[in-house]
Amino acid sequence: MSLLPAVRTRDEADLYLELHPCARCGSMEATWTGTATAQGSRPAYRYSGRCVECQEQREFVFALPDGRTTPADAGPHPTTRFGGPQPSALLDPGEWSLVADWCGEAAEVAERQGDDAEAAGLRWTAVAAWEEIGKFLPDGGDAVPAAAFWSTRGRAVYDREPGRFRRRRIEVVRDFHLDHMPWSPS
Structure with a gap:
C-alpha cells in the first residue's frame, strides 16, 4: 500500500474514506479501525476495514503532518473542521x-x-x-x-x-x- 498525502484531521480522513468506495463492489460502507504506523521514517496512520457488502479487506495509509502520531481532532469552526490554513492534499x-x-x-x-x-x-x-x-x-x-x-x-x-x-x-x-x-x- 502506497502512502497517501498527509491527512490533517479525523474528519478529513473520514470524508476521504467515504469518497473512495470499495473497488470490488462499489459499497461505501466499511467498519474502519485506525492505528498509528510508519512508512520508513515518516509517521503515518493506517485505516483498515472490511467492506460490509462483499467483505473485501480495505486499507488506506495516510502520511501525518508535523510529526503527529494521529490525525488531529476537528477544530470548532468551519475554517478548522477539516484542517488548518493550508489546502487539503487529499481532496481537490x-x-x-x-x-x-x-x-x-x-x-x-x-x-x-x-x-x-x-x-x-x-x-x-x-x-x-x-x-x-x-x-x-x-x-x-x-x-x-x-x-x-x-x-x-x-x-x-x-x-x-x-x-x-x-x-x-x-x-x-x-x-x-x-x-x-x-x-x-x-
Missing part, C-alpha cells in the same frame, strides 16, 4: 465542491422533514467544504487555478463549471449556507 477543490453540494441538498431534505439538527449539521459541513475550496485561492487571486484540480472527479466538476471556483462565488454560496442555518451547532 472539485471534490470539496461535490461534498458541499451533497450536504446542501441533504440539508434541504432534512429541513423539509423538520429535522433542524440534521439540517444544521449538514449545512455546517457544506460551509466547511466551501472554506476548504477557499484555501486553494492564491493570495489576492480571483479564482482557484485549474492546476489545483488533480482528481478525475474534481477536474470534471471544474471543466463543467469553472465559474463556481471564483472567489466571489465561493463566498456567496458559503454565506448562503450560513444564512439558512436553522440553528448554530455548538
